[in-house]
Structures are given as structure tokens and as C-alpha cells.
Amino acid sequence: MNNKYEAVIGLEVHAQLLTESKAFCGCSTKFGNSPNSNVCPICLGHPGVLPVLNKKVVEFTIKIGLATDCKINERSIFARKNYFYPDLPKGYQISQYEEPICEHGSITVTLSSGEEKKIGITRIHMEEDAGKSIHDQGLDTLVDVNRCGVPLIEIVSEPDMRSAEEAYLYLSKIKQLVQYLEICDGNMEEGSLRCDANVSVRLKGAKEFGTKREIKNMNSFRNVERAINFEIESQIDILEDGGKIIQQTLLWDADLNEALPMRSKEEAHDYRYFPEPDLLPVVVSEEWKSEIENNLPELPEVRKIRMIEKYKLPVYDAELLTQSKPIADYYENVIAVTGDYKTASNWVMTEVLKVINEEKVAIKDFPVAAGDLGELINLINEGTISSKIAKEIFPVMLNEKKKPSVIVKEKNLVQISDTGEIEKIIKQILDKSTQEVQMYIDGKDKVFGFFVGQVMKETKGKANPKLVNELLRESLEKLKN
Numbered sequence: 001m002n003n004k005y006e007a008v009i010g011l012e013v014h015a016q017l018l019t020e021s022k023a024f025c026g027c028s029t030k031f032g033n034s035p036n037s038n039v040c041p042i043c044l045g046h047p048g049v050l051p052v053l054n055k056k057v058v059e060f061t062i063k064i065g066l067a068t069d070c071k072i073n074e075r076s077i078f079a080r081k082n083y084f085y086p087d088l089p090k091g092y093q094i095s096q097y098e099e100p101i102c103e104h105g106s107i108t109v110t111l112s113s114g115e116e117k118k119i120g121i122t123r124i125h126m127e128e129d130a131g132k133s134i135h136d137q138g139l140d141t142l143v144d145v146n147r148c149g150v151p152l153i154e155i156v157s158e159p160d161m162r163s164a165e166e167a168y169l170y171l172s173k174i175k176q177l178v179q180y181l182e183i184c185d186g187n188m189e190e191g192s193l194r195c196d197a198n199v200s201v202r203l204k205g206a207k208e209f210g211t212k213r214e215i216k217n218m219n220s221f222r223n224v225e226r227a228i229n230f231e232i233e234s235q236i237d238i239l240e241d242g243g244k245i246i247q248q249t250l251l252w253d254a255d256l257n258e259a260l261p262m263r264s265k266e267e268a269h270d271y272r273y274f275p276e277p278d279l280l281p282v283v284v285s286e287e288w289k290s291e292i293e294n295n296l297p298e299l300p301e302v303r304k305i306r307m308i309e310k311y312k313l314p315v316y317d318a319e320l321l322t323q324s325k326p327i328a329d330y331y332e333n334v335i336a337v338t339g340d341y342k343t344a345s346n347w348v349m350t351e352v353l354k355v356i357n358e359e360k361v362a363i364k365d366f367p368v369a370a371g372d373l374g375e376l377i378n379l380i381n382e383g384t385i386s387s388k389i390a391k392e393i394f395p396v397m398l399n400e401k402k403k404p405s406v407i408v409k410e411k412n413l414v415q416i417s418d419t420g421e422i423e424k425i426i427k428q429i430l431d432k433s434t435q436e437v438q439m440y441i442d443g444k445d446k447v448f449g450f451f452v453g454q455v456m457k458e459t460k461g462k463a464n465p466k467l468v469n470e471l472l473r474e475s476l477e478k479l480k481n
């Protein structure tokens, strides 16, 4: 990036709430049902019908509001946002405009430099989703309105971010929070978490913000980062060429790796917002707010600190493990079986996360049960198997879904810790390796590794490595004299 400039970024994040029924009617929110089956006169916007607010929607929004230090307004109101689109049969979306439910919050992220940065949240409001237009079936455009009326929250940040990295971290934190609160599954690829990025650039030191452009349609965290970086560079190029930025909405094209103009930016007045006449103001009593606050689950920061203190984990481990609630849960299920907290953390951070990332499986579908991993660690610590053998057993556990103790028996992998047996093997090897023995006697200590390798080969990796080292050293030193 041309370092004369500084980027300014604000994000608008939509999260689909995990309620059973829609925001203003009793229809199911279930994903994947046959098109246009989760509908009723209310979410289809038939004349004369009346919406009824789903209490869970308010409760879930209060949860995220509390978790982001927002002020929860005692009174908030719904508004109609009017626009015409085939996937919006009502012709308007029920949203909140003036007087949203949550305001003035923040999220703190830790930058790669280690510095902490607080990013302001302007507001969090409730709204309903629109349906889906389907253009890729080779026919005319099709419309599925199952999603109409599915509850969303929109989290609007202050223009406080200064780089794609900060935006990425902020978005990750939102994902983490909604998952911990169990109000949204946080899946960007499937569209349950969506992010629009507002980007502008200005000369460093300038007081005023530059004109922003908004990028939509980024369906992964990586794409958000890429799109923002792309947009920062484009805007700098335009300004350097003497051009001007005009307010615009761009669509990110993940295949082309570039953002293409979609339309000139609409303004609030284009939507003819007005208070929704069919819904009463939402009133959140002090008692209800406290009740929700008292029942909030343990949030990631608190869990991280607890893991550091209780399990004596390094900050790095605790940070990584609590990144996602299901991973943290998995880890705590492993250590319900083994008391070796640090080894358990190592296994989860390396072997488990490697498979999760490579195979893109969700931890809830991970083939190795947490308890079985705990048992595997116990087998190492009890001396039944070496850690090297454990690394070989793990893929078998993955593929054959067997318990580690069963695999150890079936494949005869019990570690050899019998001193006599190991000494016998050492003697055989030393007897036939006269040349290498002479090298050792001559002080070429490097040859020691050769003997260790031979013993391991002879025992198919089963010899207790610590014993092998000790006994070999003893036998060889004796030969020196």
C-alpha cells in the first residue's frame, strides 16, 4: 500500500438468528426445505395480515448487545424499509431505523502486533431477511421465499478500522461471539453470517474521511480481507491518477478476485423509511434485561482466562482453543478423561485442527470422540505406547473409528519397556555393526543416532525411546573401556 494513505473501514454485518420460527409469523426457519413451503399469508405479505414479534428474536439481540457492551434501549421501534424486488413479496422489509434496540457498544481485537484495539459499534438492530432469487437453473429466474421473514440482526460498526487485518479480526470476533451465545451458527460460506465492507482512503494525517464505497457479496473471511485490500488499492490508484471516488456499491467477484460496480449507492431517503404501523414499540424491562444478563453463557475472554488459570495453559493455546466454542468444548471433553492438560492441548491444536482444516469437517462431526483422544494420551503417559506410535494410531482412530486400546491390541503396538528384551536387541545390533562401533569408540558421537534407528527398526518403533537411549549409551560406553 502506498504509505501516503490511510484506509478507513466500517463493517455492516448481518447474522441470521437461530430461532425455530420466523420473526413475525410461526413459519419454520428450517433451511433446505422444498422451495416456497415455509410460508404463510404473513411472510408472503398478503393484505390485511398482521405480524407478531417473536420474543426470541429480541432475547437473542439483547444477548449480543450485552456481549458487545451496548446500551440496551428500553424502547425501540420497527420501521418499514421500502424497496421492490422479486424476492420481497411485501414490497418492504421490516427493520429498525430510528431508535434501534442496541447502541454504542464495542468489540476489542488483538492485532498481530500484540496491540489491543477497540472498535466501536454504532448500533445493532433487528430485521427480517428477504427471499432468494435463483438465476442458475437454466430457466427463467426462480424465486424461493422460504427465507422471507427469517430473523436477522445487523451489527453496524463505527468507521474505526484501518486495515483489512483489523476488519478480519473484528469479523472473527463477531463470529466467535454469536457462536458462544448460540444465536447464529456464524457460517459465512452458507450465508448465515454476511458482511458488507465500507471502505474509504485519505491522506495520512487528514481530519476528514474520504468518500466511501461499499463492497458486498463476500462469502468467506478470506474474501472479506482480499476485497478490502483490493478496494484500498483501487481507491488509491484513482486518487493518484487525479480522479475522485464516487459513492458506489460494488460486488466482489471471488473468481476474478476483483470488485465490480453494481449500482450507485442508494440513500436512506430512497427507502422511504417510516415507523411500522402494525407493530408496537419493543419494550425491554430492567428485569428482563438482567435475567438475560445473568443467564449469559461463559464468553470467550472469560473462558480463555479460566483455561490459562485452571489448566496452566500458555496464552497462545488458550487463545487458539477458545477461538471456537465447539473446539473449546472438545478440548474440555478430552481433559475430562486425561489430566495431562498440555499434551491434550497439543493434540487438539495440531492433529485435530489439522484434520478439521484440511478436510473441512465440523468438530461436531469429527470422527475421533474426545474421550478416545483422552484415552490415547493416557496410554502414552502410562507407558503402554510411545508418542511416536500414538501418532500412528491416531489416523487409524480417524478412519476406523476404533478405541485406541483396541487398536493397540489388534496391531500389537504395546511399547517394549522390558530392559532385558531391549538389551538383547542392542547386543545383536552392536555385534553385527563392528564398523559403527569402532567409529563410536573413536569419538564420532554422531553414530549414536544410527544405533537408535537400528533398535527402533528392529522393534518396529515399539521400544521405549528413553530406555533405548539409556541402555545404548551404557552398552557403548562399556565398549570404550
Ligand code: ADP
Pocket (backbone or CB within 6 Å): 008, 009, 010, 011, 012, 156, 157, 158, 159, 160, 198, 199, 200, 209, 210, 211, 212, 268
Ligand atoms: P450510509 O448512510 O451510507 O449507509 P452510514 O453512516 O450508515 O452510511 O455508515 C454505514 C457504514 O459505513 C458504517 O459501518 C460506517 O462505520 C461506515 N462508514 C461511514 N463513513 C465511512 C467512511 N468515510 N469510510 C469508511 N467507512 C465509513
Ligand code: ZN
Pocket (backbone or CB within 6 Å): 022, 025, 026, 027, 038, 039, 040, 041, 042, 043, 044, 149
Ligand atoms: Zn410465515
Ligand code: MG
Pocket (backbone or CB within 6 Å): none
Ligand atoms: Mg446507513
